[in-house]
Amino acid sequence: MKVPWKWLTEYCRSPWSVKETAERLTMVGVSVENVVHDSFEGKGLVTAKVVSVSPHPERPGLSVGFVDAGGRTYTVVSGAPGFKPGVVTAFAPPGSKIPRKGSQKKQGPGEDGSSRSDSETFEVVARDIHGVLSEGMVLSVNEILTGEGPRPGEDIVIFPEGTASGLPLDEFLDLDDYVFELELTPSFSHCLSIIGVAMELSAISGVPVRLPQTLASWSFLDPAGSRQAEDDRSAGAHESKGQRGMIEVVLEDPDLCPYYAGKTILDVKWGYSPIEVERRLYLAGMRPINALVDATNYAMLETGQPLHAFDLDKLTGGIIQVRLSRPGESIMTLDGVLRELPPESLVIADARGPVAIAGIMGGKETEVSEATRNVFLESAWFNPKSVRATSVRLGLRTEAEIRFEKGVDPTAQVACVERAAELITRVSGGKPVPGWSQARAAKPPRRKSMLDLGYLEKVLGKSIEKDRVAGALRRLGFSVLDKGDGLEVSIPPRRVDVAGQVDLVEEVARHLGYGNFQGQPLKVTVSPKVPAGVIYKERVRDLLRSLGGSEVMTNSLCGPDDIAAMGWEADDPRANPVKLENPLTSDESLLRTSLLPGLLKGLETNKRYKAAGAIIWEIGTVFFPSKEELPLEKLQLAIAASGTLAPKTWNALPLEADFYYMKGLVQSLLGGLGVEDVVVEKRAGMPFHPGKSCKVLSNGVTLGETGEIHPVVLEKYDLDRRTALAWLDVEALRAMSREPRYQPVPRFPRVERDLAVIAPEELEVGAIERLVKREAKHLVGFRVFDLWKGSPVPAGKKSIAFSMTFGAPDRTLTDDEVTSEIEMIVKKLEQELNVTLR
Amino acid sequence: MGEDDVALSPTTRNLIDEIGTIEKRALEELEAVSSQQELEEFRTRYLGRKGLLTAVLRRLGELPQRERPAVGQRANALRQKLEEEITHRDEALRREALARTLEREQLDVTLPGLPFRRGTLHPLTLALREIVDIFAGMGFSVFESREVETDEMNFVFLNIPPGHPARDMQATFYVNPEVVLRTQTSPGQIRGMRTYEGRLPVRFIVPGRVYRRDPADVSHHPVFHQIEGIAVDRDISFRNLVWVLEEFARKFFGPDTRIRLRPSYFPFTEPSADMEVSCTICRGKGCSVCKYSGWLEVAGAGMVHPVVLRNGGYDPAEVTGFAFGMGLERLTMLKLGIDDIRLFYSCDTRFLSQFA
């Protein structure tokens, strides 16, 4: 909603500056997002009197005249019908500048907080028109405001008789203005009108609202009074039935349209609106069309009641039906689009069919045009939900629709249509037919609510005197009766957002100003609880930080390509993600089933920035379809590393992202988390390299997988060949984590013994370790410190050297004890694994 | 020499002279000793079993009985003196040797140390931890709630029935007509409240991811984080809300931070407010970040709507409550001066490594 300052202050004079007014409105909830200073950019345009006119010597239809621009006379060529002696018009002498509206651009806010609206201009020069030098141009409204030529049938501006020549046009027309750009919440739909905002301004400032005479009878300030006026009018309607131009109105669906009023104006003259009206429409963000349509838009901006003008003579059958669309019906709307009407759309129909989509847009066939002589103005109340539903189905939003879907004042129809009729007759002439073509299925309910001051105090935390509460509500347009134990508040019909007591509390609070409520500490002390799962998650994070790598957060949404790249089997749950019904893009159409695709993209990002390598990790939710109403959400942890993680330095070998790096990282993590009895099983699924990956288990439960990336997956990404990944199920980890328990620190010395053995090449070191652990009674440590294949080790064999630590909790082991254990180990290694001492 | 000497036998006198000679020579030699080894040789030469001074002592037997003690004393005094001198010399030599070693053992300290890898936590994790701590200090527990929600939880229970215009305020991702990606952490209010099963006081925050169908730009991302907070008790007021928000703002943005509440609209709170803090960039003077207003919007808040209390299992005639919701990304951006929300989701380690 855009509110031009001068229009606003016409209804309520502000005691404050533009900026302060905007701030004060914002602080009561009428949020002014932006204040735009819209000054007229034209330069040197003046009023000028046409002194004499004669036909152009060469061109019939053109005239040559002398205009007096206040002291200087110019020769001007024009074809405008109004270019006649004695007329005072707008004149652009050579060297003057006319703004081009289409080029308008808004600049950011300046130091005073208001934006400035600038447009380019073009300079007027003297030019030869078929042999006559025209020194400047006489102007139409469209030329002044948009820089474009006159519209069809548009004449030059004709100012009232007696207007002096040579007056600067911007000053004479008072074109400089400010515009408040409002960002209104749904609860402020009553401010979707200039008068609505004026009433809020009046409530804060105490300056009364002044309304045009026609609207003064729409006494929304007093709900009871307005009902009275309404009833009087309804009575008068019957008398005018049968007069020329009256139409029978039939409400087929009273729930969706309980009230419809039409106003007929006969014998109007076609034309454009005066410059003040067009300028205001522009400032308010609407485009002027013609005087008839402009009047309905002007009245809508003013009052918030959308109106529509039909060409009365194009309505067939003398009847208006407000009904649901019928199967197969369509309508060509004003914007020239042929629209199929969705079923159950509320339409306005004449005897032949739909002539408007109720509350959204009128039809092309019945629109007012240059040929229009008689006008039928529609002013109705449509059900907000119905209008909104139709709008959503059609994908069509209009200024009218925005107002109807929020709910308009159900008592405003007659006053507002009268206002539009007044504006029309002022510009286009015509004779309004007394009374209205109307139908009413139900009277708008009188709405009241009690306000208990004890409740108000409890919610706001502050006792406020009854008089102040009542005063605040009255200022805002409520009427208030003191009922002793509370206030009985009548709600003005236009305040569709207010229904009950809690709404009134808010009205009082915002009127007094939220700044008047000082903070008050919470009385009760509560000891906060953090769920064990949250604490565990943070512990995982701390451990991962200590192990290196950067925590990342990636999008929870992914696309089919991300899933396909992983190479999962079709029946893998991870290949069957939860799909969004209305994604923005295909890339973000699925809920992730794994963190790995996001991390792989993250690695790519770092490679693009020429990082030699990166380790990134994430803890986040993954999603799977489930038989329940809601998908399954699981907490996952994933780590991805690629390239050279630490480059070679003068004193250290480079650290590369390979299987053993990632396995070590996972092992350290599991150790830190107290996950016991961790075993690995060779060969993880996709996207891991089958020979360079493993599953990680504890007590038979799979915790996750780790390893290098599968070459087929690697191909899909721009990544270093050395890329290693791991994922772990955080809930499974947590289930397997043991709280640390104290064990006595060993008091007796330990013995370390090394063995060097030759083993079959394919034998896993893990087999040796398992055997050693099984056979040695007092083993407390096992560490492989050398591994060698190739000369001098025979082909098909490898050499392994490992160190074993022995110890007992209660004594020092004797040499003999250790030696006999080792002898047993050596024997079993040879017997069972074909491993011999070197 | 005293009077007594006159009476000494010539042998004794000789021996005494010899001791004097030994002393003089020894001290001269000791002066020239320049290594531990030479010092050891010196010791052996004079004090060893076959040393010069030892030899003198052996000859004591040749002297008259009564003259022996005097000579013995002299010899022993010299022995003691030499031992002390040797000790001093030894210490000096060690000092010199150490000095030479230290002089030799010089490293190029400008070469880098071993490349330890320091891990980093995400700036949003760091900020959230701080926020959780601040609210814990005011008695708020943590409650985590699901990300995919029923339409009912995300909207209806929060006083946003189907067709409500407030649904337009949030572009929603749908999984199906009844299931949405939560557009706000507010459904956590209902789920969290229900876990209290009517007990009072209720006081918790709900941090987590939320989803909006908005294309990404510098200030929007389809996935972002919110922190919801709610307190319900017999006499919770709007002024308690003001206090909690003030406390939060001062602890998170600094003690000089001021806050301002202005009327707003959320279907699940009434009265509702937008919370603004004095601009963290210009301290309220006006700059381009705060659009020259001096204020930055950081949260939505208000008194819990009676409908929501009822849906959480509480009787609005008995209890009142307040709730608030804030954007984690926005808070973090304002605090750290980050100008593009997409950086949080970029995985760019050049960005992530700045926050420790």
Ligand SMILES: [Zn+2]
């Ligand atoms: Zn600022």
